[in-house]
Amino acid sequence: MAVYDKQVASTMRVNGYRRIDTPERTVLFTFGEMIFSRNRWCKGKKTPYPVDEWLGFKKYMRYSPELLFQLVKLVSKMSYREVCRAGRHLTNLSPMRTYKSGHKNGRWRTHAR
Incomplete structure (x- = not known):
């Protein structure tokens, strides 16, 4: 570079x-x-x-x-849960951690599940 x-x-x-x-x-x-x-x-x-x-x-x-491309490729072949597991090996973020962080910062609102 x-x-x-x-x-x-x-x-x-x-x-x-x-x-x-x-x-x-x-x-x-x-x-x-x-x-x-x-x-x-x-x-x-x-x-x-x-x-x-x-x-x-x-x-x-x-x-x-390239990383985003690989994750999209995984999504098309695996379940959401399996992709999340694979994603945890690449980064320290998980969907739940992101949700909690966003909620704590006031960026996202809580949705009924």
Whole structure:
């Protein structure tokens, strides 16, 4: 990723962008969690991250597109419960933990079950 950042730097400067900072990002891939830093560029109000665009990440995206693809593939072949079990091995989140966390933060309302 650092190599790509260096390759794209000259193109960004030619197009009128200037480098602001190098923030870190944590993303969960199929092979595990990875923390990496990437350059943020600025031109007016635009602040792109070329590495994020290259990898196909959207803003605030924590899971890689490949991981999401694999989970969708599992969903089509397994029951919901089995997919949740498999998902727990990849991440520390479970549907119930997410529900409780959201409820605690006031983001979701309790629904009758």
